[in-house]
Amino acid sequence: MKIAFFSALLLASQSCFAQPAAAPAALQDPAVLKRVAEDYLRAQNAGLSGEVSVTAGPVNQRMSLASCPAPQAFQQPGARTSGKTTVGVRCTAPVAWTVYIQAQVSVVTDYVATAVPLVQGQTIEQSQLVLLKGDIGTMPNGVVTDMAQALGRTSTMSIASGTPLRLDALRGKPVVQQGQLVRVVSSGNGFRVSAEARAIGNASDGQVVQVRTPAGAILSGVAKAGGMVEVVF
Structure with a gap:
């Protein structure tokens, strides 16, 4: 009877201290990441006329990514937004991770x-x-x-x-030509002045050109239509 009593007591104590098994962490659905990448590329090409189609490639199935409530797509500076390209998708919370997805964009x-x-x-x-x-x-x-x-x-x-x-x-067509007399406009914090100078080279609208002032000083500025060079100090 004593043995039976102690056995029952041991079983009861084990049941009191037993902890339920932790639920496995939810994993990120790869289909959601593909959709995020495709939506990003469609937005990048929204201003183009024509027919735009986007197809994102598969996500690496060997990566076990924690579920993310708000994954964000991005690209490296200078990356193509059409043709064969790569889009990054990252999560910042609750777990930080980044995955890269190849895509094909037809325009x-x-x-x-x-x-x-x-x-x-x-x-x-x-x-x-x-x-x-x-x-x-x-x-x-x-x-x-x-x-x-x-x-x-x-x-x-x-x-x-x-x-x-x-x-x-x-x-583009030169708006300033070598030897041309141009109007130099200088601006800065609280002032704006203009004077005449002579262009040292040719430049189209928006290009940098050098000019020489009557006093012999050489300045660099941005060529503008109408024979004007803008110098910002």
């Missing part, structure tokens, strides 16, 4: 291509251009999508016929 729209070969320094006219439709996501960054962006500019390199035109291959 089918009109773009400008050369109808004839262009030589370096040639001024571009409408008859030398043609409007085509295609996926600019497969092309280099900066493809021209509006002829008005190219007309009157000059090519910085020779370009073969049928080549998509890029903004970095174009130079």
Whole structure:
């Protein structure tokens, strides 16, 4: 009887101190991360005309990520938002983690291509251009999508016929030319003055150009339309 009594007492004490097993931590649904990445890329391309389609690749299934209530998508500075690209998705709370997802973004729209070969320094006219439709996501960054962006500019390199035109291959008309008498406008904290100077080089709108004042001082400023150079102190 004593043995039976002590056995029952031991079982009762064990049941009193037994702790329930901890519930396993909830894991992040990979489908949610794909959706976050795709929504981010759609937003980045929302201002483009044409048909935009986004497909995010699979999330690494070997990663066990804690569930996140508000995952945030991001990209590294300078990363492409079209074509083949990579989007990061991160969580800051309750557990910090980051995962990278590859994606393919197709943007089918009109773009400008050369109808004839262009030589370096040639001024571009409408008859030398043609409007085509295609996926600019497969092309280099900066493809021209509006002829008005190219007309009157000059090519910085020779370009073969049928080549998509890029903004970095174009130079605007000079608004300031070497030897030209220009109006230099200087501004700063609480003041604004202007004076005449002579341009040392050529520059299109928005480019930096050097000028020489009547006193011989050399200043650098930003060329503006109308023969004006803006110098900010």
